Amino acid sequence: MHKSIIWINLLIWYREAIFEKRYLNNYLNGENNMKKLLSIFAVAAFAFSANAGTLDDVKNRGFLKCGVTTGLAGFAAPDDSGEWAGLDADMCRAVAVAVFGDRSKVEFITTTGKSRFPTLASGEVDMLARNTTWTISRDVNLGFEFVGVNFYDGQGFMVPSALGVSSATELDGATVCIQTGTTTELNLADFFRLNGISYEALPIETNDEGKENLFAGRCDVYTTDASGLSSTRAAAPNPDKWKVLPEIISKEPLGPLVRHGDHQWGDVVRWSLNAMIIAEELGVTSENVDAQMSSNVPEVLRLLGVEGNYGEMLELSNDWAYQIIKQIGNYSESYEANVGPDTPLEIARGLNALWTQGGILYAPPFR
């Protein structure tokens, strides 16, 4: 064969090696040294391109990589024993249970408001459960897929009680701490523009930085999702000294998201969340789930895998939803344990109550 043809072939093979996983092993086993050299390039490039079939990747790896916040009490933060806990952390664990039947098979990877999207896009995490607002541009333009909403939130303001402010419209000229790269940053600009008042933005990266600047008085106001404010207030040395203003200036549906285009994996995450919501609707809890196995309600039997083969459809074991409820609990249990009225966050169910109980939490039927 002519030498230049060999070169051209090598180039073509290289492309295939990057883009088609199956060629890789052939290269590594091949005798030709040049091929081996090229395959090293291929492996280097492959690190950036491996994201087809996330479910298989997760199964092969043996654990789930889940992107969470750098620490927001109630949503995702290490508890006293160093275990990640919170509503978002439960979401990660639910997916791990669905795939492996084991709530500990998760590696929590912290991301900032800014690093979360590149982290997900590059395949460093399999999913994000990180207080992320579902918007059209993120869903469409950034190439992600929001699989549902695990917390309906809205943006609010927190000020020191001593400031003597009772409404956000009185904040003319205030210095506002704001996390960069968030939807709240854009809402903030819109709100002040709409009300014809001015402010000075103090850009911060993490919730902790926001706390530090607010408590030191570098800024007068901290704005983020109302749930985040409750969490920050609960963590303050003296929570009574802080006040959350009544205005909620935006709707912030927060939910887990995955990379666009991997529908199988999207389905797994989506139905892990839905299973928890449906379980609450059907009154199945971690305590009564074993008794419910012999329930006479058909949907309960389908959910728990007694009837039908919904687990197989998702390429999971048939008791996946049973395991989620057994090990994590239903949505209500997770909510009450992490953010509900009995926790330091004291957030009432509100919008997050089931649709049958005055909220808007709703999951499609399990059939």
Place this chain on the structure above:
Amino acid sequence: MRSNLGFFSDEKFRSIFFQTLVVGLFALGLFFVISTTSYNLEKRNIATGWSFLQNPAGFDISFSPFLEFKSTDTHLKVYFVGVLNTLLVSVTGCIAATILGFILGIVRLSSNWLLSRLVYIYVEFSRNVPLLLQIILWYSILIQLPRVKQSLQVLDVFYISNRGLYSPRPIFESGFSYVLIAIVLALISSFLINRWAKKRQDETGQQFPVFSSSIGLIFIVPLILFFILGSPMSFEHPEMKGFNFKGGLVIRPEFIAMFLALSIYTAAFISEIVRAGIMSVSKGQREASAAIGLKQTWIMRLIIIPQALRVIVPPLTSQYLNLTKNSSLGIAVGYADLVHGFGGISLNQTGQAIECMAIVMATYLSISLTISFFMNIYNRSIQFKEK
């Protein structure tokens, strides 16, 4: 006896062969990177292109001393605000680091044991602690200053709090332009006097007090004019209104932290460069100039420094480049520089990571090349002119 590889021992062939090989490998590498990137972008449905630059930013930037910025302005304007803020902290940082570095470098060589040891400790401390930590240290100190309502008042007109340093802002009224014109004229005439004095000294050996006459022209003449015109300048004093001071000039703690950390860190390196430069001038030069009766200050100014500069300027250039590039650490304290604003917030709000990063990198490259260009011109002007 020539083997098959005979033409490999031909120097010309070998040189062409390796050059082709390097260029080929480089092109191949480029091909890998570009094809992989474009493939992955396409696969993840990430839109590419430059049109986002014209879209409204939607967020506010408060630290923009040169351009007025509103949330309805475009991402392109975010870029310009970022470039100006980067240049602001880099230029002021370079000037301060140079002055501080020169002083410290000379003090380090002083025969005063205590002074020279103190500088030694300073140099070793600040260049061996990571810059990022120094920036955060300064910022943490600054936000522990009193809150804005309890601001420290200095000399009745300056206010210091953890929101920054507030000072009166000068407001120029009509008539001030004459003072400006006087300053410009004074600058031109002192330049001319300097040239004339040099020429006269070369020809006749007589000296002329250039320094004091220039000071007189540049400062005293405009000052007299200023008072004759009835002081056409007033001050706007900062006043506490609502949540913050209104009016006046403000220097933010984010800027101060960056400025202090960058200049103190870089000054440590510059002082070592200056010390090396001065020590590179042989002892004989100093002794010879003392022998012909030159004053100590003249020896430094006319003999030592000009020769030391030849050694100092090339590494000084790279310190300027370092300082400029290090200013990208501003993100740690929320200083609204190029990386923070355009390379951070715009990138994140639009998702155009590759475009934003490419622009930011090209900008740093251009700034660095510009600094190098001018420093090289300066370097050539101070080299020995061999005839």
